[in-house]
Amino acid sequence: MAYNAVREAKQSFLFEQFFPERLIINQSAVVDGNLSLNFGDTDGSLENRKKFLKKQGIDYTVLVCAKQVHGCVAAYACEKDKGSGALSYESAIPSTDALITNIKDIPLAILTADCLPVFLYDPLKNAIGLVHAGWRSTKEKIVANTLEMMRKHFSSDPRDIFAGFGFCIRTCCYEVGKEFIGIFDKGLSLREGKMYLDLIEVNKSQLTAFGVQGKNIFDSNICTFCKSSEYFSYRKESHSCSRMMSVMMLSGVEEE
Numbered sequence: 001m002a003y004n005a006v007r008e009a010k011q012s013f014l015f016e017q018f019f020p021e022r023l024i025i026n027q028s029a030v031v032d033g034n035l036s037l038n039f040g041d042t043d044g045s046l047e048n049r050k051k052f053l054k055k056q057g058i059d060y061t062v063l064v065c066a067k068q069v070h071g072c073v074a075a076y077a078c079e080k081d082k083g084s085g086a087l088s089y090e091s092a093i094p095s096t097d098a099l100i101t102n103i104k105d106i107p108l109a110i111l112t113a114d115c116l117p118v119f120l121y122d123p124l125k126n127a128i129g130l131v132h133a134g135w136r137s138t139k140e141k142i143v144a145n146t147l148e149m150m151r152k153h154f155s156s157d158p159r160d161i162f163a164g165f166g167f168c169i170r171t172c173c174y175e176v177g178k179e180f181i182g183i184f185d186k187g188l189s190l191r192e193g194k195m196y197l198d199l200i201e202v203n204k205s206q207l208t209a210f211g212v213q214g215k216n217i218f219d220s221n222i223c224t225f226c227k228s229s230e231y232f233s234y235r236k237e238s239h240s241c242s243r244m245m246s247v248m249m250l251s252g253v254e255e256e
């Protein structure tokens with residue numbers, strides 16, 4: 001990988017606390033266009049992916065994507081998975097909402113518009129996880145499942161794990177039905193007779209319950225619905241909505 005590309009990727013780094021010398025981590029925005037191959041207008045999606053990933057120093061043809069189903073399954077991505085879902089939706093890893101790896105130069109991607117992307121990094125085992133946490137997957141405790149899988153595959157200790165929350169719809173805007181009282185015992189608030197869900201609060205509590213330290217949890221603090229001119233919001237644009245890409249890769253470049 002060209003060193004300049006890595007430099008540039010560092011400048012768009014989401015969470016400065018996340019060891020930028022070892023990781024490429026970013027989330028796209030409206031300006032990068034639709035990056036989904038199965039939602040929204042997909043005509044320019046491959047070209048958009050190529051452009052966005054090139055800026056990160058990533059070859060778009062080796063991207064690893066999942067067929068996201070709002071479930072709780074995490075998959076371990078290895079060399080043979082490189083390129084899964086990169087050029088066609090059909091080739092993506094089936095029925096998966098989180099990806100983990102400890103192999104360098106395997107870029108993991110998830111696609112969202114309002115759902116919460118959670119970035120996980122174990123700096124001691126040098127392993128990463130990327131989670132698609134909408135309300136259904138959050139209910140199924142997908143972050144805990146992903147951490148459990150990182151423990152199994154990489155012997156990750158949750159106390160070492162860094163976690164970051166990407167752009168998603170926040171409690172300011174995420175109105176839900178009263179039936180959510182029976183689904184979540186945390187993260188709900190009532191304002192002027194309307195119920196709101198806080199995906200961040202629920203996922204944060206699942207992370208800390210698993211042993212992740214509060215000081216290792218970071219937040220982009222961006223609400224996709226509040227800032228829908230800059231970030232795609234499914235709630236605002238409905239079924240025609242494009243998707244943003246969260247991407248994470250262990251960089252093969254030697255540490256400085």
Ligand SMILES: [Zn+2]
Nearest residue numbers: 172173223226
């Ligand atoms: Zn908002």
